[in-house]
Each structure stands twice: as C-alpha cells, then as structure tokens.
Amino acid sequence: MAKLTIEDLKRIKEQTTKATALRQGEARVKITVHMGTCGIAAGARPVMNALMEEMAEADRQDIRVVTSGCMGMCSSEPNVTVEVLDTEPIVYQHMDPNRMRQVFRRHVLLGEVQTDFALAKI
Amino acid sequence: MRELSLHILDIVENGITAGARVITIRVEEASAADRLLISVHDDGRGMPPRKVVDIANPFVTTRTTRRVGLGLSLLAAAARRCEGDIHVKAAPGTGTEVTATFRLSHIDRAPLGDMAATLGTLIMGNPPVDFVYNHRLDGREFTLDTRDLKRELEGVDLSSPAVVSHLMELIRRSLKELVSGGGPTHTKESANGQADD
Numbered sequence: 001m002a003k004l005t006i007e008d009l010k011r012i013k014e015q016t017t018k019a020t021a022l023r024q025g026e027a028r029v030k031i032t033v034h035m036g037t038c039g040i041a042a043g044a045r046p047v048m049n050a051l052m053e054e055m056a057e058a059d060r061q062d063i064r065v066v067t068s069g070c071m072g073m074c075s076s077e078p079n080v081t082v083e084v085l086d087t088e089p090i091v092y093q094h095m096d097p098n099r100m101r102q103v104f105r106r107h108v109l110l111g112e113v114q115t116d117f118a119l120a121k122i
Numbered sequence: 123m124r125e126l127s128l129h130i131l132d133i134v135e136n137g138i139t140a141g142a143r144v145i146t147i148r149v150e151e152a153s154a155a156d157r158l159l160i161s162v163h164d165d166g167r168g169m170p171p172r173k174v175v176d177i178a179n180p181f182v183t184t185r186t187t188r189r190v191g192l193g194l195s196l197l198a199a200a201a202r203r204c205e206g207d208i209h210v211k212a213a214p215g216t217g218t219e220v221t222a223t224f225r226l227s228h229i230d231r232a233p234l235g236d237m238a239a240t241l242g243t244l245i246m247g248n249p250p251v252d253f254v255y256n257h258r259l260d261g262r263e264f265t266l267d268t269r270d271l272k273r274e275l276e277g278v279d280l281s282s283p284a285v286v287s288h289l290m291e292l293i294r295r296s297l298k299e300l301v302s303g304g305g306p307t308h309t310k311e312s313a314n315g316q317a318d319d
Contacts, residue, residue: 002282003295007272008292009271009275011288012182012275012278012288012289012292013275015284015288026190030200032246035131035132035135035247036132036135036193037192037196038192039133039136039192040123040128040130040131040132041123041196045131045236045239045240045243046239048243048246049239049242049243050241052242052283052286052287053283053287055283056284056287059284065246065247065283066247066248067151067243067247067248069135069139104176116136120210
C-alpha cells in the first residue's frame with residue numbers, strides 16, 4: 001500500500017499505450033487554464049478536471065493543455081484561454097466544469113467560438 | 123480556500139513559476155501530537171533573504187501582473203487561525219521550502235480535500251516537472267514519485283488525460299486505504315474522494 005504497485009502501473013500502461021502511441025506532431029489547439037491563487041480560489045481545479053475528462057473521452061492527439069499563472073484579470077477567474085492554430089486566442093471568463101465542457105465540445109472540437117463566455121480576443 | 127489541497131496546488135504553482143524541475147510535497151498527520159504538517163519543497167531559483175522575512179505580507183510579490191501576492195498570505199492566515207504557522211526557507215539558487223503547521227483537531231482547520239485532483243492537475247498541466255507526494259498518517263505512509271512512474275511506464279506520456287485519470291483513481295484509492303487503515307480517527311474529513319468544491 002505504501003506505493004503504487006507494479007501491477008497498478010502495468011495496468012495503466014496496457015490501458016493507455018494505445019491511446020498515447022500516436023501522441024506526437026504539432027498541436028493544433030492549445031488550452032491554457034490559469035492557475036494563480038485567484039484562479040484556484042475561484043474554482044480552476046474542477047475546471048481542469050472536467051477538461052481532463054473531456055480530453056480523455058475525445059482522445060485527440062493534437063490538443064495540448066497547460067496551466068499558467070494569473071493574467072491580472074482576477075475578477076473574471078477562472079479564466080481559460082483557447083488558441084486554435086491560425087485564429088485569434090480567445091480568453092473565456094467565469095468558467096466552471098459545465099462551461100468548460102461546452103467550450104471544449106463547441107470551440108475546441110468544432111471551431112465555434114462561444115462568445116457568451118468570452119472575455120476577450122487577444 | 124476551502125481545502126488545504128487547494129493551498130497546496132497554489133504553493134506548488136509558485137515553485138513551478140520559479141523554474142523548479144522537482145517538487146516534493148509532504149503531508150504529515152500525527153494524531154498523538156495533534157499536529158498536521160504540510161511542506162512543499164521546490165528546486166527552483168529561490169529568493170533573497172530580504173524577501174523571505176516579509177513573505178506572508180500580501181504586498182510583497184515578485185509578480186508583475188498585479189501588485190498583491192496572496193498565495194502564501196492565505197496559507198499563513200489558514201495556519202495561524204489553527205494555532206499553527208508557516209515557515210519559509212529559501213536562498214537564491216537552492217530553491218524554496220514552505221512549511222505550514224496546523225493543530226490537527228482545530229475546529230477551523232479546513233479538510234485536506236481532494237489531493238488526487240490537485241496532483242492530477244499538476245501532472246497534467248506541467249509535463250516537464252516531476253512531483254513527489256509523501257503522505258504520512260500515524261506511522262503509515264503513501265508515496266508517489268512521478269520519476270518512478272515515468273521509468274516504469276516507459277514510453278507512456280504521463281501527462282496524457284487518460285493516464286492522469288487512472289493515476290487519480292489510484293491515488294484516491296490509496297489515500298482512502300491510508301485513512302481507513304487506522305481506525306475511525308479523522309476518517310470522516312480526509313476520506314472524501316470524488317467531491318470537488
């Protein structure tokens with residue numbers, strides 16, 4: 001119990017090798033979840049976890065997720081920035097798990113910017 | 123912050139901003155001494171002693187996006203209202219260690235909360251950084267070291283969402299076992315697995 005067992009690790013490897021084998025090449029979409037003190041206090045961690053579930057389900061290899069610090073727009077946290085290749089980055093504000101799921105399915109997967117949730121174009 | 127695991131996430135993000143490659147998180151719950159200790163060590167760039175002295179002052183910050191820094195101030199406030207305190211050890215080039223103590227049974231002490239979500243968020247959002255998590259509870263312990271995982275899972279991207287989901291499940295299970303292994307003490311507060319904010 002003190003550590004994750006070798007069996008646990010083997011199981012993870014079996015279950016995910018297929019999913020991650022193709023994970024290479026340039027990312028087409030970059031999603032940044034802002035994780036400053038303000039973001040975390042406002043609920044960035046559940047947003048990140050919802051995003052993780054959506055990503056695992058979509059199983060797309062051309063999307064990267066990163067975390068970053070505060071942008072200085074603390075009152076609109078949690079903020080998430082979506083950058084699709086060759087389009088302007090969009091900053092979304094007041095995100096929660098449901099809004100994150102909608103932005104992922106609509107904007108990231110289908111390219112429809114969710115203007116209702118957007119704070120700004122950069 | 124509603125959970126100590128959110129404070130931990132926040133303090134670790136400081137270390138990542140400071141350019142750390144390995145971050146070590148320790149949680150020690152000692153019922154006999156009625157003490158909870160949380161420590162976050164990073165091997166980032168550290169800071170000059172003059173800065174350390176006044177580090178919990180919200181108007182001391184290295185950031186440029188706003189004029190106040192709240193992370194450590196909030197942790198210090200959380201610890202002090204539970205008969206604890208924070209201690210910061212840092213020097214330029216040798217990294218930073220933040221230690222917070224709490225009276226374990228203090229009525230105002232926030233629950234540790236969803237540590238698996240904190241670790242999952244960190245692993246997924248920071249692929250180049252390694253994390254060590256060591257949780258001790260009255261003599262029993264749980265350790266997770268992403269360097270070991272990377273070695274064992276050779277060829278698998280540890281930060282991919284599918285892998286992180288599995289890892290989080292394992293961490294939740296292990297921490298539950300850790301807590302339930304020693305009778306009813308504190309089971310109620312630290313056993314919450316799925317709940318998130």
